[in-house]
Amino acid sequence: xxxxxxxxxxxxxxxxxxxxxxxxxxxxxxxxxxxxxxxxxxxxxxxxxxxxxxxxxxxxxxxxxxxxxxxxxxxxxxxxxxxxxxxxxxxxxxxxxxxxxxxxxxxxxxxxxxxxxxxxxxxxxxxxxxxxxxxxxxxxxxxxxxxxxxxxxxxxxxxxxxxxxxxxxxxxxxxxxxxxxxxxxxxxxxxxxxxxxxxxxxxxxxxxxxxxxxxxxxxxxxxxxxxxxxxxxxxxxxxxxxxxxxxxxxxxxxxxxxxxxxxxxxxxxxxxxxxxxxxxxxxxxxxxxxxxxxxxxxxxxxxxxxxxxxxxxxxxxxxxxxxxxxxxxxxxxxxxxxxxxxxxxxxxxxxxxxxxxxxxxxxxxxxxxxxxxxxxxxxxxxxxxxxxxxxxxxxxxxxxxxxxxxxxxxxxxxxxxxxxxxxxxxxxxxxxxxxxxxxxxxxxxxxxxxxxxxxxxxxxxxxxxxxxxxxxxxxxxxxxxxxxxx
Amino acid sequence: xxxxxxxxxxxxxxxxxxxxxxxxxxxxxxxxxxxxxxxxxxxxxxxxxxxxxxxxxxxxxxxxxxxxxxxxxxxxxxxxxxxxxxxxxxxxxxxxxxxxxxxxxxxxxxxxxxxxxxxxxxxxxxxxxxxxxxxxxxxxxxxxxxxxxxxxxxxxxxxxxxxxxxxxxxxxxxxxxxxxxxxxxxxxxxxxxxxxxxxxxxxxxxxxxxxxxxxxxxxxxxxxxxxxxxxxxxxxxxxxxxxxxxxxxxxxxxxxxxxxxxxxxxxxxxxxxxxxxxxxxxxxxxxxxxxxxxx
Numbered sequence: 001x002x003x004x005x006x007x008x009x010x011x012x013x014x015x016x017x018x019x020x021x022x023x024x025x026x027x028x029x030x031x032x033x034x035x036x037x038x039x040x041x042x043x044x045x046x047x048x049x050x051x052x053x054x055x056x057x058x059x060x061x062x063x064x065x066x067x068x069x070x071x072x073x074x075x076x077x078x079x080x081x082x083x084x085x086x087x088x089x090x091x092x093x094x095x096x097x098x099x100x101x102x103x104x105x106x107x108x109x110x111x112x113x114x115x116x117x118x119x120x121x122x123x124x125x126x127x128x129x130x131x132x133x134x135x136x137x138x139x140x141x142x143x144x145x146x147x148x149x150x151x152x153x154x155x156x157x158x159x160x161x162x163x164x165x166x167x168x169x170x171x172x173x174x175x176x177x178x179x180x181x182x183x184x185x186x187x188x189x190x191x192x193x194x195x196x197x198x199x200x201x202x203x204x205x206x207x208x209x210x211x212x213x214x215x216x217x218x219x220x221x222x223x224x225x226x227x228x229x230x231x232x233x234x235x236x237x238x239x240x241x242x243x244x245x246x247x248x249x250x251x252x253x254x255x256x257x258x259x260x261x262x263x264x265x266x267x268x269x270x271x272x273x274x275x276x277x278x279x280x281x282x283x284x285x286x287x288x289x290x291x292x293x294x295x296x297x298x299x300x301x302x303x304x305x306x307x308x309x310x311x312x313x314x315x316x317x318x319x320x321x322x323x324x325x326x327x328x329x330x331x332x333x334x335x336x337x338x339x340x341x342x343x344x345x346x347x348x349x350x351x352x353x354x355x356x357x358x359x360x361x362x363x364x365x366x367x368x369x370x371x372x373x374x375x376x377x378x379x380x381x382x383x384x385x386x387x388x389x390x391x392x393x394x395x396x397x398x399x400x401x402x403x404x405x406x407x408x409x410x411x412x413x414x415x416x417x418x419x420x421x422x423x424x425x426x427x428x429x430x431x432x433x434x435x436x437x438x439x440x441x442x443x444x445x446x447x448x449x450x451x452x453x454x455x456x457x458x459x460x461x462x463x464x465x466x467x468x469x470x471x472x473x474x475x476x477x478x479x480x481x482x483x484x485x486x
Numbered sequence: 487x488x489x490x491x492x493x494x495x496x497x498x499x500x501x502x503x504x505x506x507x508x509x510x511x512x513x514x515x516x517x518x519x520x521x522x523x524x525x526x527x528x529x530x531x532x533x534x535x536x537x538x539x540x541x542x543x544x545x546x547x548x549x550x551x552x553x554x555x556x557x558x559x560x561x562x563x564x565x566x567x568x569x570x571x572x573x574x575x576x577x578x579x580x581x582x583x584x585x586x587x588x589x590x591x592x593x594x595x596x597x598x599x600x601x602x603x604x605x606x607x608x609x610x611x612x613x614x615x616x617x618x619x620x621x622x623x624x625x626x627x628x629x630x631x632x633x634x635x636x637x638x639x640x641x642x643x644x645x646x647x648x649x650x651x652x653x654x655x656x657x658x659x660x661x662x663x664x665x666x667x668x669x670x671x672x673x674x675x676x677x678x679x680x681x682x683x684x685x686x687x688x689x690x691x692x693x694x695x696x697x698x699x700x701x702x703x704x705x706x707x708x709x710x711x712x713x714x715x716x717x718x719x720x721x722x723x724x725x726x727x728x729x730x731x732x733x734x735x736x737x738x739x740x741x742x743x744x745x746x747x748x749x750x751x752x753x754x755x756x757x758x759x760x761x762x763x764x765x766x767x768x769x770x771x772x773x774x775x776x777x778x779x780x781x
Contacts, residue, residue: 021521023519378620391631
């Protein structure tokens with residue numbers, strides 16, 4: 001401000017400053033027909049179908065255990081996925097699954113660009129469904145634009161209200177289906193409407209209803225452009241060989257309206273009909289090249305192929321291609337496509353390796369586990385007769401769906417005797433019976449007594465639990481301390 | 487810099503805001519308008535929140551507290567509600583605890599686990615201050631995990647000790663005995679006490695002055711054997727400790743023993759009946775019993 005202390009009064013008022021905020025431009029995507037539109041319908045049917053049907057699949061596991069095939073059971077602290085049951089201490093399997101999924105996403109992105117965005121992202125799928133509903137009530141692009149411009153009438157009100165009601169129903173079904181994954185589906189579906197469901201169920205059903213309605217009905221492409229981090233991240237995952245929805249300017253330019261008498265001599269194949277722009281749910285022009293907004297749904301390919309067929313040109317003016325190939329062709333060279341690249345191979349290898357680790361881990365899954373926790377206070381107890389006793393907490397996880405009797409024994413500590421509080425052991429017996437309840441964690445208090453004279457400050461013993469029926473046995477080592485010399 | 491002269495930037499094709507500084511121009515990539523609206527809504531929401539919820543601290547006239555908010559939300563009352571809910575939930579399991587005898591609790595593994603968990607937390611809150619974590623004991627406070635007991639180590643005996651305490655005034659059923667303060671009350675002379683100390687040390691096979699110990703043995707028979715027994719094995723009915731083992735609650739050095747004989751110890755433990763509810767006392771008995779020394 002120091003260089004103009006007193007600006008001279010301008011005779012003309014200065015022009016209005018540019019707006020720093022921009023009103024959303026309403027997009028009216030036109031219905032496309034063709035191969036990719038069909039793929040998108042199929043993917044929508046499969047993903048939405050799976051989302052709504054999966055929680056209803058039953059998978060009997062045994063008495064008293066949830067029989068829902070896919071269930072995140074927070075109350076019971078377990079995660080069920082068909083034949084897999086994940087206990088809290090095995091949560092790393094879920095982490096592994098997420099890592100595999102992440103590398104899967106990296107792999108398809110480095111091969112085919114943003115196919116996740118274009119076909120399977122929930123935002124894309126639900127928006128697609130909402131646009132389908134919109135089209136059913138208000139017609140296709142031109143009719144919708146006309147309706148929005150028209151003054152309010154009964155016809156307009158009925159169409160608009162009908163659309164929003166159906167949107168809200170879909171939104172509620174979306175939020176309602178989500179909670180089915182956290183509770184027994186038939187039970188929660190009933191108690192939800194009788195008012196007995198937990199507050200969290202209502203909260204999340206309500207939240208998902210609202211977000212679905214607003215994000216798929218009102219926000220649409222702005223979610224991808226302004227909110228989603230994935231468009232930014234994917235820039236680091238692709239390279240010049242990743243296939244993207246690309247306008248082949250080497251073939252299309254110079255563009256211009258088609259004149260019957262002129263034909264295609266000395267010009268490009270793009271007739272500038274703007275069909276690719278009209279079908280675009282993001283409201284962009286693919287001919288401007290790769291853009292952050294583009295979700296690569298390939299609907300512009302369908303629209304353009306349709307036109308190319310009609311004007312008697314080969315299809316694929318817009319196609320899955322790379323900028324590098326287009327540039328090479330434009331320069332008269334022969335494009336190279338590389339699917340096998342260091343990064344794609346690496347992603348695939350990592351996916352296979354981590355999946356293999358998970359599968360091996362699950363296959364070797366023991367049917368019970370033993371954990372021994374030594375008392376820290378007091379570290380040992382001097383008995384009246386001079387013997388020393390150490391106390392332990394024995395935690396046993398029984399993953400079998402039936403109760404069973406195991407045998408517990410100790411070894412490695414000469415002259416040691418043991419007892420378990422609340423269970424009787426015949427005097428002098430080397431092992432004793434330990435009943436495990438079905439499918440749960442049992443805690444026992446184990447006391448081990450040994451003549452102190454011969455023992456150093458710290459020695460160790462092994463605690464073995466054996467299932468005599470299956471022969472499965474697990475051993476855990478624990479320290480035994482006395483007042484002896486270090 | 488404020489002449490608002492906007493132009494289209496040649497490089498990016500984006501309109502400028504007209505702000506320039508040292509030749510650097512600012513591009514105008516407009517924010518979506520709903521973003522601005524969301525910001526305004528957030529501000530409005532913050533105002534609503536401030537009225538509804540506890541918010542502004544230390545206003546004049548409020549002292550050190552804050553505006554309470556119209557909804558009367560308070561974390562203190564939330565905690566109280568949760569404690570009440572937990573007590574109600576625990577009440578159901580506590581009823582099972584009350585219906586079962588102590589032995590039944592210990593032999594029913596489910597009930598035992600419940601009592602152990604409950605007892606462990608109650609022990610940490612109420613008992614560990616003196617008896618130490620896990621009942622490890624301290625000078626003047628008996629270890630609870632060994633097999634040496636002053637009064638009783640059975641489930642019922644432990645429960646009685648917890649319920650009524652030891653030498654607890656105002657509880658008629660409290661465990662009671664009183665060792666005379668032989669020195670302070672001049673029942674024995676100083677040299678008699680020295681002889682007695684030597685004799686007491688001899689019970690647990692310690693090195694002693696044999697002549698003094700012989701003198702002390704007469705005094706022991708006359709003054710101490712009534713409670714501690716002729717063989718010094720103690721008497722649990724009066725809480726008299728066994729003097730022949732290596733365990734000394736108040737220390738086993740000659741000076742410690744002399745102090746004990748001179749002044750008597752007569753330690754106290756409060757009665758917990760009325761301070762803890764019945765299920766908690768029962769759970770504590772099971773827990774202490776299971777520490778290792780239970781009989």
